[in-house]
Amino acid sequence: xxxxxxxxxxxxRSEYQYGFSNPDEAKDYFFKSGRGLSHEVVEAIAEHKNEPxxxxxxxHKALDYFYARPLPAWGGNVAEIDFDSIFYYIKPTENQxxxxxxxPADILDTWDKLGIPEAEKKYLAGVGAQYESEVVYxxxxxxxxxxxVIFLDMDSALREHEDVVKQYMGTIIPSxxxxxxxxxxxxWSGGSFIYVPPGVRIEMPLQAYFRINAENxxxxxxxxxxxxxxxxxxxxxxxxxxxxxxxxLHSAVVEIIVKPRGRCRYTTIQNWSNNVYNLVTKRAVAHxxxxxxxxxxxxxxxxxxxxxxxWLMGDRAHGEVLSIAFAGKGxxxxxxxxxxxxxxxxxxxxxxxxxxxxxxxxxxxxxxEVASGATGSKSKVVCDALILDDESRSDTYPYIKVDxxxxxxxxxxxxxxxxxxxxxxxxSRGLSEAEASAMIVSGFVEPITKxxxxxxxxxxxxxxxxxxxxxxx
Amino acid sequence: xxxxxIKNLHVALEDGTPIVKGVDLTVNTNEKHAIMGPNGSGKxxxxxxxxxxxxxxxxxxxxxxxxxxxxxLGADERGxxxxxxxxxxxxxxxxxxxxSFLRSAINAKRxxxxxxxxxxxxxxxxxxxxxxAMEHLKVxxxxxxxxxxxxxxxxxxxxxxxxxxxxxxxxxxxxxxxDSGLDIDALRVVANGVNELVGPxxxxxxxxxxxxxxxxxxxxxxxxxxxxxxxxxxxxxxxxKLEAEGYEAFIPAGVASEAS
Numbered sequence: 001x002x003x004x005x006x007x008x009x010x011x012x013r014s015e016y017q018y019g020f021s022n023p024d025e026a027k028d029y030f031f032k033s034g035r036g037l038s039h040e041v042v043e044a045i046a047e048h049k050n051e052p053x054x055x056x057x058x059x060h061k062a063l064d065y066f067y068a069r070p071l072p073a074w075g076g077n078v079a080e081i082d083f084d085s086i087f088y089y090i091k092p093t094e095n096q097x098x099x100x101x102x103x104p105a106d107i108l109d110t111w112d113k114l115g116i117p118e119a120e121k122k123y124l125a126g127v128g129a130q131y132e133s134e135v136v137y138x139x140x141x142x143x144x145x146x147x148x149v150i151f152l153d154m155d156s157a158l159r160e161h162e163d164v165v166k167q168y169m170g171t172i173i174p175s176x177x178x179x180x181x182x183x184x185x186x187x188w189s190g191g192s193f194i195y196v197p198p199g200v201r202i203e204m205p206l207q208a209y210f211r212i213n214a215e216n217x218x219x220x221x222x223x224x225x226x227x228x229x230x231x232x233x234x235x236x237x238x239x240x241x242x243x244x245x246x247x248x249l250h251s252a253v254v255e256i257i258v259k260p261r262g263r264c265r266y267t268t269i270q271n272w273s274n275n276v277y278n279l280v281t282k283r284a285v286a287h288x289x290x291x292x293x294x295x296x297x298x299x300x301x302x303x304x305x306x307x308x309x310x311w312l313m314g315d316r317a318h319g320e321v322l323s324i325a326f327a328g329k330g331x332x333x334x335x336x337x338x339x340x341x342x343x344x345x346x347x348x349x350x351x352x353x354x355x356x357x358x359x360x361x362x363x364x365x366x367x368x369e370v371a372s373g374a375t376g377s378k379s380k381v382v383c384d385a386l387i388l389d390d391e392s393r394s395d396t397y398p399y400i401k402v403d404x405x406x407x408x409x410x411x412x413x414x415x416x417x418x419x420x421x422x423x424x425x426x427x428s429r430g431l432s433e434a435e436a437s438a439m440i441v442s443g444f445v446e447p448i449t450k451x452x453x454x455x456x457x458x459x460x461x462x463x464x465x466x467x468x469x470x471x472x473x
Numbered sequence: 474x475x476x477x478x479i480k481n482l483h484v485a486l487e488d489g490t491p492i493v494k495g496v497d498l499t500v501n502t503n504e505k506h507a508i509m510g511p512n513g514s515g516k517x518x519x520x521x522x523x524x525x526x527x528x529x530x531x532x533x534x535x536x537x538x539x540x541x542x543x544x545x546l547g548a549d550e551r552g553x554x555x556x557x558x559x560x561x562x563x564x565x566x567x568x569x570x571x572x573s574f575l576r577s578a579i580n581a582k583r584x585x586x587x588x589x590x591x592x593x594x595x596x597x598x599x600x601x602x603x604x605x606a607m608e609h610l611k612v613x614x615x616x617x618x619x620x621x622x623x624x625x626x627x628x629x630x631x632x633x634x635x636x637x638x639x640x641x642x643x644x645x646x647x648x649x650x651x652d653s654g655l656d657i658d659a660l661r662v663v664a665n666g667v668n669e670l671v672g673p674x675x676x677x678x679x680x681x682x683x684x685x686x687x688x689x690x691x692x693x694x695x696x697x698x699x700x701x702x703x704x705x706x707x708x709x710x711x712x713x714k715l716e717a718e719g720y721e722a723f724i725p726a727g728v729a730s731e732a733s
Contacts, residue, residue: 420527425564428524429578429637430552430585439577443568443620 016300017466018114019273021213021242022106029132031091035216036084039063042186045089049155049189052162062175062185069179075334075365076303081277086218086249088187090132096153098139107131114240116209123455125204126151130221131211133189144202150195151206154222157193164195168224172255173283180279184220184253191221191252196231196262205234205267205453212241212248212276223254227262227290234265236456240300243273247302250276256284256292260314263291269456271463272300274330280306288314288343295451297324298333299463307365309338312346312374319348322448324460327360327392328467336365336397341407345376350383353445357388357467363395372403380410386444387417388437438468474540475499476676477645483533484515484522484701491532492518494701500645500676505667507679507687507712510698511720516680517561519698520649524558525551539644553585555644559634559651565622571633572617575603575640582641606639611662627654635666646670647678652686664689684716697723 031048033041042063046056071078097103100117111117111129120127126140128151135153144151150161158165175185192208212219227233241248250272258264264284272278278301284292294308310319321337333356339348354362364383385394396413418440426436442449442461449457477500484493492515500506510516522529523536525548536544543551566574576599583592607614612632622630631651638646648667652660667690671677679690687695687709695711696703697720704723705711 419564422564422566424524424526424548425560426566426574426578427548428552428556428558429574429641430549430581431577432549432581433547435577435581436549439569439574440566443566446568 016243016273018240018271019243020113021244022110028104029090029092030094031089033087033089035087037063037086037088037187041088045187045189048089048091051158054166055158058170058175059186059188062182063187065176065182066179066186069176069182071179072305075305076332078277078279078303078305081247081249085216085246087214087216088218088220089189090214090217091134092131092213093134093136096135096138096156098137100137103136107136110211110213111137111209114209114211114238116207119207119455123204123453124207125202126206128153128192128208129211130190130208130219132214132217133219135190140206144200147200148197149200149202150193152193154191154193154224155189157224161193161195164226165193165224168226168255168257169222170255172257172285173253173281178281180251181253181281184222184251184281187218188220188222188253190219191223191254192225192235193223194225194233194235196227196233198228199230200228201232202234205236207236207238210237210239210250212250212272215244216246216248217241218249218251221252223252225254225256225264225266227256227258227264229259230261231259232263234267234453236267236269238269238271240271241273241276244275246275248276250278250280250301252280252282254280254282258284258286258290258292260288260290262287263293265293265295266308267295267297267452267456269297269460269463270300270304274300274302276301278304278306280304282306283309283311284319285311285313286317286319289316290314291318291320293320293322294337295322295448296335296337297448297460298335299324299326299467301333302330303332303334305334307336307338307367309340310348311340311342312348313342315343315345317343317346319346321348321350321352322451323350323352323364324445324448325352325354325362325364326464326467327354327356327362329358329360331360333360333362334365335363338367339369339379341370341374341377341379344374346374347378349379350381351447352383353386353448354383354394355386355388355441355444356392356394359391361393361395363397365395365397367399367401368409369401370404370407370409374404375406377404378408382412384413384444385415386441387415388441434469438465441468475537476502476539477678478537479523479534480537481534482519482522482531482536484518485530485532487528487530492529492701493522495534496701496703498696498703500678502644502673502676503671504676504694505671505679505690505692506677506694506696507681507690507692508696508698508703509681509684509712509715511724512682514698515701516682516698517649520558520647520680523647524548524556549581550585553582557638557641557643557646559631559638559646559648561650561653563622563630563634565620565624567620567623569621570618571621571636572603574621575599575637578637578641603640606636610636610639610666612636628656628659631655631663632659635663639666639670642670643675645676645678647680649680650682651679652681652683660686661689684712687712699723700725
């Protein structure tokens with residue numbers, strides 16, 4: 001019954017503050033493909049973007065890979081995704097701008113509500129803001145531009161730095177890596193391109209923000225980050241969407257190359273509404289003495305399947321995956337990480353914290369692989385699960401594959417519930433049950449939030465509190 | 474109006490087993506009461522039931538705080554109204570610093586006092602108050618940034634309980650076996666903290682097996698608690714008598730083995 005469904009949507013909206021949408025603007029979109037996927041749609045995207053021939057071919061070939069591959073039978077339930085009802089490409093505005101006030105009023109209003117222009121002023125070195133399929137706003141601090149840093153949306157990068165894009169795109173994650181990387185490769189649009197020249201350290205984060213507004217939207221951004229020797233960048237992405245009773249799809253591909261002694265930290269605070277399938281492939285290659293860190297916070301979405309990967313190719317390369325997965329009512333977070341040790345004396349740490357409540361399902365799925373010859377490698381995997389009630393579920397799938405004897409591996413896993421005694425102790429000091437539970441959960445994820453810049457740690461704790469408030473009463 | 478009035482209080486476990494079997498007790502501001510009893514007499518159950526632990530059911534009687542019956546309220550509301558329990562075994566909350574916990578607890582209380590609207594304490598004001606209280610109670614500074622009770626020694630836990638009491642300024646403090654696990658120096662600091670807080674705004678109820686803590690917190694009234702009931706009441710001298718003669722004289726025939 002539609003009223004019931006509306007009530008449900010209303011109820012969810014009251015807990016999810018980013019669930020607003022701009023219903024009237026749909027007719028104002030600059031360009032919108034029809035629903036469904038086909039070679040015609042792929043052609044229309046390439047045509048509309050006026051892309052070089054190699055990219056056109058890359059897309060069509062990828063679509064064939066997508067068609068040829070079955071849906072994954074593991075992880076979450078992706079069988080219900082209705083690929084025919086999705087809009088694969090929507091261009092909201094004609095041109096990208098570098099002044100917020102140049103955006104159409106309703107789109108600017110969305111960014112203001114999300115606090116992005118404000119955040120840019122305070123603590124960001126650069127911002128890209130993607131709305132539907134296109135990055136509508138993009139800006140990098142001038143001094144970084146002068147140092148040779150390139151921070152562009154991927155479409156502009158393809159136009160302005162075609163050689164580099166052609167050289168690297170699809171080399172870390174081949175189109176045919178999996179069904180959803182194939183889909184992304186066929187219909188990608190937007191995303192970030194970052195190049196940090198040798199020795200340049202960007203102290204403040206660069207941020208990209210991904211917003212889905214339309215119903216049944218498919219967002220397929222494509223990101224490529226190259227951190228040159230001795231360089232450093234911290235890239236942060238945030239994501240939200242309105243709540244609709246039908247599903248949307250977000251399927252990104254992120255490829256990262258960290259050259260010798262470079263360091264890249266990639267932080268995600270994913271807060272999609274609960275009608276978004278979030279199926280993302282992220283992989284980084286770390287060369288000699290390089291460091292790659294994924295900080296992956298998954299709080300939103302209907303289903304997330306995401307396992308940020310690091311290939312430690314160079315000797316002494318170091319990788320870290322810090323993962324938070326929070327699954328509430330109707331949510332399934334299949335998160336985790338993947339590290340492959342190839343170089344000698346490489347090291348890695350995977351720390352996963354998953355929380356499930358109100359029937360949600362959160363899990364850790366990880367692969368730790370040590371190749372033959374990766375002598376002296378060290379790795380530690382810690383996965384802790386916190387289950388807030390009896391309806392909820394937590395799973396741990398820690399796969400380990402070791403082809404080398406000279407290694408040092410550690411694995412720890414814990415599953416706990418919030419204890420009545422802990423709650424009573426906190427409540428006796430005047431905290432409500434919801435406040436007390438939220439405090440215990442914030443403490444549980446603290447080993448990860450303390451790694452975030454202050455503003456993001458505050459945001460993460462606030463999101464956890466919002467999630468918790470919906471759970472009691 | 475009395476500060477805390479316990480009237481004919483009966484408390485049972487979830488399975489119905491009666492533990493507290495009819496307690497009447499009145500504590501006023503400016504007063505220190507001691508409840509002394511042997512192990513297994515139900516003293517801690519009384520403390521938990523006063524605070525509103527969900528595992529203990531009040532089957533009869535009432536608990537009046539400043540004249541209002543709080544026996545149907547949750548622990549959070551009792552705490553907000555000024556009831557404070559210093560735990561015998563304070564629980565660890567990993568990942569939450571003492572500072573952040575204290576600020577949240579103070580803000581929860583302020584919110585309740587402000588009719589449910591947030592009224593957070595200014596960060597600076599909070600910090601000054603906390604540092605002063607820590608110094609006064611000889612709580613090492615570094616504890617402020619440690620996770621609440623996580624890896625604390627017995628003495629550190631008890632000092633932080635008293636720190637919470639000093640910061641939250643309750644109407645009535647119930648101290649459950651606060652002396653256990655304390656060396657003499659720590660005991661003195663903790664006792665001084667209680668002595669200073671008891672006054673026109675606060676009363677205290679000290680629950681203990683041993684007389685030792687009462688050397689430092691001199692009670693105005695001492696109650697002997699055996700088998701879920703107060704069986705004798707008197708002044709500070711009663712505690713001395715108990716220490717010298719033991720509980721045997723107060724244990725009715727038939728429950729001796731249960732109470733030992």
